[in-house]
Amino acid sequence: MEQQATAPRPIPPVDVEQAEAALIEHYPRLVRLGYLVLPPALGRNRRVLTAHALAQRALPRNRVGTTELAGLNVPAPRGADGSPADPGYAYVRLRVLRSALEAGRPRERWQLPKPGRLPPLLPQVWGLRLFPRSGGADELALDQALATLSGPGRAAYVLRALELPSDRDIRQVLAAAGVEDAAAALAEADGLRAPAGSRDASLLESMEFDPCSLQARPTDLMRRRQHTRAALAALAAAVVCGTLLGLPGDGGPDGAAAPPYSRNASAERALDPAKLTKAAPGAWKRADRAGFAVWPARGGRVTDRELLRRALAVWARPGPAVRVTATPGTQTGPAAGPPQLLYAGEVGQAAVVVLYDGLRVVRYAESKDGDGSGAAALDFARADGADGAGATAVVVGRADSNVRYLTAPWVNEVGVRDLLKPQAAAQPLRLADDGVTDPTLSPASASDCGGWPALQMGGHLVTDLGELTPALLTAGTPTGPHDVNSATARAGWAHTACQLQTARSQGVRSVNAWPFATQPLPGGTGSAEWVCTRAETWRGAGSRVLATFQVPGARPGAPSSTVARAEDTPVCGARDPHILTGVLWKSPHGTWYALAAGGGGVQSIAATGGVKGSAPGALLAVPAQPGVRTELSARLADGRKLTALR
Structure with missing residues (x-):
């Protein structure tokens, strides 16, 4: 027999002690709610810390009167696993929800940032990145789907899945949290297409979305060391530079660039945004050869001359506040002439410029809310000889364990495929009009191999190995490699994917997996497969070769056993197949x-x-x-x- 719903009753005044008891008892539930509603653009690490900060700031300073709680009722209980029917909990939940929604609202030009947009003072973790444990393909698909919703839409979806029994209660809570159109938020949540997940519980209750059960990884140790040295150098130079601040200059603002060493006419032309080359919007359709040279200039800030000048100046002479990275064998010197503009726009919390000089792809990033005088990043990657398959995407943003790409103009659809699950379909990844993808998990920073995301772009399969350009994955013989576009090729890569960990940050251009022999085992116990995996680099030298042995009967994602390895060898390549x-x-x-x-x-x-x-x-x-x-x-x-x- 169904239980009749109890009539809603207004929330009585809440004491501080009552709110504190509810906060302590239901702290994991409140933090999960804040984590799920906060903007995905913050990144997983920032969302974790901010969710904890919002939950801890939800405690009132004194007794809460009826004015603040007007129009809000105590919800009916949802059962043992449902939302608690407690006035104190309803109040602190409203405070967490309101703060998380405010963090996602656009800020007026002269308005101070909302607390959820600022890095929380407490809790604070130095030297570590914290993020929830990775789930499966269903959790990944749901996370990507939630990122497409607005803040109120996410809040409605989460409240319905985890908290409230009826849409009437959800509309009431959303209205109390400051949502102007609660009905539209519910309609947006209704339109979300998400995996069904477990029959016993919502996917939102999985460890993928639990900010209280975390993985800890170090931040970039080399970057921290570089920042320490840069800080000492900047302190030593501050006295000298301070005396120069009042001197007149004859050029535009160069942001984080170092002072010019000399005035050179050709160097000055390379710093002029008006001299940047741009491919015609449809040039890639008529070109004899697809590559970065036919990418059009895209992004919302392609006409921002100040941003473009700062990017060019920092490239020419990076200052001590600039973090410079380059793939092995890539020169970091200035361009010989005006480079080509591929992208200028905002990606997450950064303003990003992507340039190409025929040999290198260069990414410049600074804070989107600053004037370029603070910290900046400059990344270099070789791209000489990149064809259509090797010029499908460029990394434009990294946040925690997520990565965002700028895709080639000929890429119409992008899907995310877990290499360890060869039979699973690729999950669609939203592609903006300017060619930038939504955030997706990157395997480049993972220390384990619970999954290996790769991007399906048409017939090409690429994966992030910590470089500016993703590596192309292929299968077949060394003299005739082909795209990973068959069930057999994907099954072979399922046993090989975890071996890609050894190729991170090595300037890898492509990786080919060649199943060169199938051997019947003695005793009639089945057949083993021998595979040679070769990682080719952009610089030609430094190739890595692994020979693996896979016994029959292993699960699809089980890694093969490595039996031999070598570097700088032509074995398994086109020169020595x-x-x-x-x-x-x-x-x-x-x-x-x-x-x-x-x-x-x-x-x-x-x-x-x-x-x-x-x-x-x-x-x-x-x-x-x-x-x-x-x-x-x-x-x-x-x-x-x-x-x-x-």
């Missing part, structure tokens, strides 16, 4: 074997040393003893000898 490697394997019956496999025209394999044997073809299986050492060699079709990769 051959490989030979081996492993000691123990059968389910307890017998040990020396297994070997070759790819790329191997005609025969021989083993010497602790294990002796030979076999025609590209496969070898010889009984062996545990821990024995053996030497492998092979003959190619042209008679050349091939040694094993170790």
Whole structure:
């Protein structure tokens, strides 16, 4: 029999002690509510700390009268897991919700920032980034879907899923929290298409959205060290620079750039925003070769001459307050002439400019609310020879574990695919009119391998490896790699994805996974797969090669065992499309074997040393003893000898 709903009753005056008891008892629920309603643009780390700050500031200073609580009723209880039917809880929940919504409202030009927009004074964590544990594909899809809603829409969705039993109560609470059109917020929440999740509970109750159960990771240690040195250098230079502040200048404001060393006509032309080159909006449709050179200039601040001049000046002479990063082998010097403008706009809390000089892609970022005189960032990445597949996207923003991309003009749809779940469909990622994506999880900063997000852009699959440009993922032979666009290729990458951790921040251009042999195992226990994974860099040198061995029966996302690795080698590449490697394997019956496999025209394999044997073809299986050492060699079709990769 259904229980009849109790009539709503007004909230009586709330004592400080009553509100404090509710806050302490239901603190995790209040922090989760604030975390979910706060603007996603703050980033996961800022949202966690701000949600805790909003919950802690929800405690009133004295007794709350009926005026502040007018029009608000005590909600009916939702059961053991529902919203508590407690006046004190209803009041502190309203305070948290109101503050979280204020943080997402646009600020007038001369209006002070809302408390939720400012970094909280308390709680504060130095040297660590805190964020909830990563969930599965459903949680990721829901997080991305919530980011598309307005603040009131998110609040309505969260209240309905976690707090209140009826839309009448939700409208009442939203109105009390300052939402002008509560009905529109509910309608927006109704239109959200989200995964069903568990049958027993809402996806919002999962650990992905729990700001009280956190992972801790260090901040950028190198950046902290650089900032310390920069602070000392800035302090030493402050006395000298202070005497120069009153001197007249003959140029525009250069923001965080260092003072000019000399006046050079060609250098001054490179700093003039009017000299920037821009591709025509439709040039990429008519070009013989797709690449960064045919990207049009996009973004809401492409006409902001002051921002563009600061970006060019900082590129020419970065000051001590500028954090400069570059992929290995990338020069950080100034442009030889006026570069090409790819983007100028606001991404999250930063104003971003992306430039291209034919050899490098350069990203400049400063605070969007400042004048450029504070801290700034300058990132360099090589992009010479980038074609359509290698010029699909550029990173324009990073916040905590999220990343946002500026996509190529020919990219119409973007999806997020978890490489460890090859059978799951790609989740759509919203693409703005200026080509910038919504935030999505990046695997570049994760210390574990619970999932590996990659972006599906048409037929191309790319992933973030901590660089300015994402790495292209391919499959197939070294001489004929192709896009990862089949179920078989995705299944192979599911066992290989976690090996990408070794290629982070190495200037990787593309990674190819080549399943070069399938070997029937002795005893009829199935077939093992041998894969060679090669990461090519933009600079040519520094390539990384891994040979892996995957036994049958493993779950789809289980990583393969690495049996050999090498750097700066042509093995598994277009110049040397051959490989030979081996492993000691123990059968389910307890017998040990020396297994070997070759790819790329191997005609025969021989083993010497602790294990002796030979076999025609590209496969070898010889009984062996545990821990024995053996030497492998092979003959190619042209008679050349091939040694094993170790």
